[in-house]
Amino acid sequence: MLRFIKFCSLGLLFLVALVLVNALTHNPENEESYNKTTFEINEDRAITNLSNSIKFKTISNQNRTEESLQEFERFIDWLKESYKLVHQNTSLQIFNDTLLFKWKGSNPHLKPILVTGHYDVVPVIPGTEDNWMEPPYSGAIDSEYVWGRGALDDKSGVIGILEAVSFLMESGFEPARTIYLSFGHDEEIGGVNGAAEVARYLSESNVQLEWSLDEGSFLLGGFIPGVDKLVAAINVAEKGSVTLQVVGKAKGGHSSMPTRSSAVGHLSKALVKLDENRMPGGLDGLSLAMFDEMSKHMPFVYKIAFANRWLFGGIIDSYLSQVPATNAMLRTTTAPTMLSASVKTNVLPIEATALVNFRIHPQNSVEDVFDHVRGLVENENVEVRALSYSGRPASQVSSWESRGYKVIESSVKEIFGDVIVAPGLMIAGSDTRHYGKVADNSYRFNPFPLSNEEFAGFHGTNERIKKKDFLDGIRAYIRIIEKGSSS
Ligand SMILES: [Zn+2]
Structure with a gap:
């Protein structure tokens, strides 16, 4: 009996030791140390352009009126005026009101990349306008925030990408890989006339992308119990x-x-x-x-x-x-x-x-x-x-070992420092359901920090983005596009 108790105690001791050793060695892998990088960007121009972009009521309702269609046209004209250099250095094709820019790379043997976002927005729920601290299409700028519908979803993405590309062009950067930029006009209602058409065009032109980056998760704070670091979940699939x-x-x-x-x-x-x-x-x-x-x-x-x-x-x-x-x-x-x-x-x-x-x-x-x-x-x-329409399957799961993923991961760490980067799953949909068909790997991530409180503005009331976070996001886009297209 004594021997049995001894045996059990030893076993238990061994078990506890094993559990503790496993926990003690459950640490982030020896992370390469990333040198913090920054870029001297034109901050005032970026903030003003984001604010102005929000003033266009590019609203995706199921049925578009003539008036709202004109707003999309006006937005496209405004982009032409505001991003002259981008228009000069790229070729532009328009699919309905979705824009596809092609910035030709120097090495035709390398597969292109695609960086994308959408400039249509969801409507403000009628009756909630007065709950906004700033009118939803004012693009108001205060000491901390830029306000309005689209500040997060996804005009900050579109303007962020355009500012990053402008910066690179102004610095004389020449990509080795061809870079496609696309800006959808109907993402919020399925992307069938925009992203789907672009994807079809790329496929018919035999363009296969190395990887694509679209909207998705953010750098979220207060997400993991007991952890105050920002978490960047780079979504590698969508449901x-x-x-x-x-x-x-x-x-x-x-x-x-x-x-x-x-x-x-x-x-x-x-x-x-x-x-x-x-x-x-x-x-x-x-x-x-x-x-x-x-x-x-x-x-x-x-x-x-x-x-x-x-x-x-x-x-x-x-x-x-x-x-x-x-x-x-x-x-x-x-x-x-x-x-x-x-x-x-x-x-x-x-x-x-x-x-x-x-x-x-x-x-x-x-x-x-x-x-x-x-x-x-x-x-x-x-x-x-x-139902009469058939379901939509989940997307392919992209690799989190690929070069594209590593480019995004390292860029985020270089700009934001000590953050947690992990592959994630997108619960909502994005235009990447279309682009996934022409890309080896597809990622969904906006490089902007976001608190839980700010997250509530997503499709909701008081949508806004911190100016500082928006500017750092542009720096992350610069790094992602620079590294992603270099080799
Ligand atoms: Zn969106």
């Missing part, structure tokens, strides 16, 4: 989406004599089943790479868990699955959004319908979602149908 109709069926009749078998009852049971049986997911592939890198910067107690996933994997998965933002990184999400049944209070419905939206993780296909839902809920009383 897909499909909406299914789940239909409960019954005979119907008068509500004064309801049957036990009702369409609403069948639908309710199906929805509860879907709610209780989420699609499988967990720390794997991209999500593992992302959380593993971030956990190396977390307080010790978190490191103990992440460095010992063989022991704590289940706990980590269930913890991350409880938080909506991290749950969305781990799996295809399920969200019933619209319900309908009878047209009258005293009529039992023959069909009760729920629309359920799924955001598809790169580990799943559209078919996987169908199979999961059918397997779970379909029977003689419940049917699963696709």
Whole structure:
């Protein structure tokens, strides 16, 4: 008995030691030291141009009026005036109102790169205008911020890229790789007339890009528990989406004599089943790479868990699955959004319908979602149908070992210093769903620092960007384009 207790104690001691050693060695890899770089840019011009760009109401509504179309034309004319050097040194093609600039490189054997953003913006929700501290299309500049719709999404991207390219041209820089710049006019409504057309043109011209960089994540503060460093998640993939109709069926009749078998009852049971049986997911592939890198910067107690996933994997998965933002990184999400049944209070419905939206993780296909839902809920009383349009699969997952990724990573570190860079997954969509088809690797990242509070302005109220952050973002774009096109 004594021997058994001794044996167990030794085993436990060994286990504790192993867990601790793993946690103690769970550190960021010996990071190359990056020399901080900066560029003397024309700060006043950049700020003024961002402010002026916001004044154009380039709003993407589903149906465009003649007046709003003119605003897009006016914006394009204004760009011509404001970025003369860029227009001189590039060739420009316009696809509907999306612009594609080509800055020819000196080495035709190297694949081109694409740096892109969009200048259309989402509308301000009617009735919320007065909640803005500065009018949404004023482009107001105060001591700290530039204000207005598009300050984050994504006129800061478009103007940031144009300022960076202007700087390089003014400095006499000559790229070895050809650089394409594209600025979309309809990203917020799917990009089908803009980015999709550009991608089709590039494909038909046999242009295959080495990599592309589009909007995506930012340098986020206060993102990881216990870590005050900025986190730059360079999104290497984006989720897909499909909406299914789940239909409960019954005979119907008068509500004064309801049957036990009702369409609403069948639908309710199906929805509860879907709610209780989420699609499988967990720390794997991209999500593992992302959380593993971030956990190396977390307080010790978190490191103990992440460095010992063989022991704590289940706990980590269930913890991350409880938080909506991290749950969305781990799996295809399920969200019933619209319900309908009878047209009258005293009529039992023959069909009760729920629309359920799924955001598809790169580990799943559209078919996987169908199979999961059918397997779970379909029977003689419940049917699963696709909406008339088919779903959109998740994107390819780009490499986080590639040259393009390393260029973005090192540039961000050179400009912003000690920040955490990790591959990430984009939950929303971007124009890169189109460009991905003509690029070996696609990245989605805006090199602008952003606090949680500022993030709320994204598609929301009081959208604004710190002047300092915008200017540093331009410096990051300069470095990314300079290095990315050099060899
Ligand atoms: Zn956007």
